[in-house]
Amino acid sequence: MTLSYEGYPSLQGDFEPARFNSQIHDCEIVGELPPDLDGTFYRVGGEWFYPPKYRDDSPFAADGIATMFRIANGSCDFASRFVETPRYLANKAARQQLFGYYRNPFTHEGEQQGQYGRADTQSNTNIIVFAGKLLALKEDAPPMELDPDTLETRGFFDFDGAYTAPTFTAHPKVDGRTGEMIAYGYEAEGLASNAIWLYTIAADGTVTSERKFAAPFLSMVHDIAISQNYVLIPVYGMVSSMERLQEGKVHWGWDRSKPSHIGVLSRHGSSNAVRWFTGPAMAMVHTFSATDRDGVITLDAAVSDGNPFPFFPDVEDAPFDGAAARTTIRRYVIDMNSADDGWTEEKRFQDKAGALSRIDDRFLGHDFRYGLLGYADEYLPFAGDAGGRRPVNSLGKFDLAGGTVESMFAGPEYGLAEVAFAPRSPDAAEADGWVMALATNYETMKSELVIGDTRDLAAGPVAKVRLPFKAPGQVHGNWVPRWMMPS
């Protein structure tokens, strides 16, 4: 079969696939890397090693590729490597794309027909260090362990068999003080099931509890939040069903008729009792974090009123609604003392739309003040051509208590991926350190890592690491300080 990317509009320009592993010793630097910045920025995303079988397939089905910027003493080394999932290896052996629509095993070819989970995963969504291991995550399968120095694939990791769900979230929550992880798998009892299995895992990787419960309906549960005492589980109208999959459709469809829910259960103990709160349709794909006091929970999240993903169609074929897809910062208050099963919603910072919400992770599970978010500031100049899109150009440090924001404008030629945060020291004040994001330079069509100091974001980037090519795509990335690196 002849391999060609021609005729794939979604794989051109900024989305032209990188099909190579790479290694750069001593990258070009513009400005000066902070001398105290010492660690590794790990990223993971998707690249189509072979073009998709269906041209309208979700980019979430692209092959996982991990990258790392290792920074120390003012220098930076870079590496990228495909995650060698069973799917990636099967495709390479066959020299063609064997897999059909995103997470639809009925659309796969030949021996791959009916395969899902470990056989079909791309390990392309998040990459974390936990219990001394570097793990690439994708919510349809267990974590994939990678070598932290070379990014070589070691294989699936299921906590020595103690994590028994077949799926593992891309957004486990690690308590910033204790190192305890809250993880979960949804569709945990097979394809199209509404079962969620929730785990507590100690900082050393020991699974300490397993709890099983059912969601009101099968929904994408991409992210959750934890507060001091609760786990919060958003469920919304991004739905699937066995019928949908048997009809040969992409896994997810948007159902406008579905209300949204937030499930609340105790973070501690063994109870699997969930109290489901209900509200209007919305999509809470990513959270900042949550806190609670006297039974009143405050949850900050990046939320849209409707379907945020144009490649997951409306279940009734309604046209994609760009206005409803706009994702902004919202605050939810849930009162566990009240008999009311609703919540209050406050829309905030409405002129700053951005979807990939973060905080200083040292404060996860505890009181926090600052949200970190890349957003598109439409009032700032853009010198490139991103196919009519206005890319993210600013990294914001949002004071969620005070309602103000400090921002770094990357420059008119840049489009930014998700923000990552590097604390200045292990005990630095909240959000005191550096923000960084992978940038596409639309003048050169190459990639740069832009880095700013949270003490003076308005001054712009303090340093840029320039790559001699466009780096592989990113869904999520994380800065791992030297003091947290696996030995």
Ligand SMILES: [Fe+2]
């Ligand atoms: Fe995510």
